[in-house]
Amino acid sequence: MSVFTDIAILAAVISVFRILTFQRRGSRYRRGIALLAWLVSCAHVTVIVKLPTLDLPEPAAAGLALVLVTIAVLLLRAGGNLAHLFRWRH
Template sequence: MMIIAQVLAVVATLVIIVRLLTFRRRGCRHRPAVAFAAWGVIAISTATLERLLTGTTGAWWLTALLVAIAVLVIRAGGNLADLVRILRLHRRH
């Protein structure tokens, strides 16, 4: 069972990294703070991926968290500013 969790976590982490790296602004403003946050998410995701691939981490809670983050990043189109906006709107309702 733990192998399934690790594979799902690796896939979710790769989705997060690739989607953030392939984000195109298409007319959106450049926000240095959001760009730095995206860099941080990519760095943390890469470190998590390394730990998953070496077998030092692997739990269902981590898999669930990574899948949820991957879904949110995909939903926001890789735009962290939109992701924050989606989370704020969700919190208000």
């Protein structure tokens, strides 16, 4: 297992933890965003479970780690709220 694989797994764990600990605090419930959060969580759990058994080449592992770290940072900045990631800003 490479360093990039370890980073990708850690980023996936952080993302899942942040999604699971999100509190709405009075904001409205959006069914589509809730479904998206569930799908993102399932994808990240799949990465956590399957990635240690895969033998990815170094460039693929680095790309996956970059994507997962980016998602984790964005989720941490948004407080776990996926709706904030998809809001258009002008």
